[in-house]
């Protein structure tokens with residue numbers, strides 16, 4: 001199948017108005033594979049249908065690249081999170097037919113495991129059971145929650161693979177933008193492998209030093225990824241300027257925060273020769289092109305940050321060997337994700353070396369053929 005055969009429109013998109021209550025939102029099913037699709041649920045005040053559609057397309061790309069036999073979807077709810085119990089009950093009633101019909105909706109920005117439990121319960125949906133599929137022998141949380149660092153693990157594997165492929169053998173100086181679940185796990189992964197974290201940014205600004213001790217920073221970071229400035233180690237520099245993480249002298253930049261963090265306006269400040277996207281849609285198209293033209297290498301999120309989505313899809317498609325004990329099962333999932341990320345990173349860089357444009361469409365076309 002050639003690239004031109006990919007439909008530009010999603011398989012379907014539905015507006016959510018609410019059942020037994022009012023909500024505003026959308027579910028976009030970008031693609032279906034054997035009647036199945038999945039993706040997270042995002043709840044922010046500014047989420048739009050176009051944003052949900054873009055994220056659903058990214059899910060299709062992630063699963064295609066990973067060789068998972070499931071389509072991409074995403075849900076969005078417009079809300080500031082007040083009265084969340086009622087919002088998620090209404091959401092659960094509204095998306096009940098989708099959940100039971102093979103559209104698995106999980107967690108994304110602004111939605112917690114507790115919120116997911118509310119909408120699963122209200123919909124009477126338990127992903128352990130699906131018509132025509134073997135039952136999962138363990139419940140969803142027992143399976144999924146120990147895998148919290150899986151996304152960071154994959155992003156770390158992408159970074160290490162790209163560093164190796166660059167031929168530079170010395171340890172890299174790394175700046176991590178975003179110190180949430182993903183940023184913290186990547187920082188630990190890279191430090192454990194001998195790289196030096198020289199900068200870390202959260203929503204309040206950028207912290208830098210010749211060497212930042214990751215464990216000490218993690219210890220003073222709250223559940224929202226905010227670092228307590230009153231307890232910082234001595235001799236760190238603080239910069240609250242916009243995008244100050246771009247000014248830190250580093251070889252490798254990990255983007256693990258908001259959408260379009262790297263964009264057409266700030267990309268000229270990029271100092272790192274390698275950028276790995278830990279977040280979704282972390283850089284806009286123009287920034288990607290300009291970074292490439294300036295000689296930097298960029299590994300996109302659809303390759304690097306598949307850990308969370310892939311580990312959920314491995315369960316929904318019943319690919320995981322559930323009979324393994326907890327630790328062995330976790331190691332199996334981490335290895336599976338690491339292997340896919342490594343292979344995709346290597347192949348992307350090989351295509352990039354042979355052509356001037358964006359290498360992703362060619363890699364997607366190859367993986368689409370393989371998955372058929």
Ligand SMILES: NC(=O)c1ccc[n+]([C@@H]2O[C@H](COP(=O)([O-])OP(=O)(O)OC[C@H]3O[C@@H](n4cnc5c(N)ncnc54)[C@H](O)[C@@H]3O)[C@@H](O)[C@H]2O)c1
Pocket residue numbers: 108109148151177178179180181182183201202203204205223224225226256257258259278279280305306307308309
């Ligand atoms: N958690 C996952 O498994 C997963 C999987 C795939 C993609 N993602 C994406 O990765 C990104 C990070 O996810 P997370 O789970 O770590 O989120 P999180 O909410 O745990 O942490 C976000 C971090 O980014 C920081 N941040 C927010 N705005 C910022 C700004 N303007 N400048 C600098 N830092 C800023 C926050 O302070 C926090 O440290 C999101 O885009 C998310 O959608 C997450």
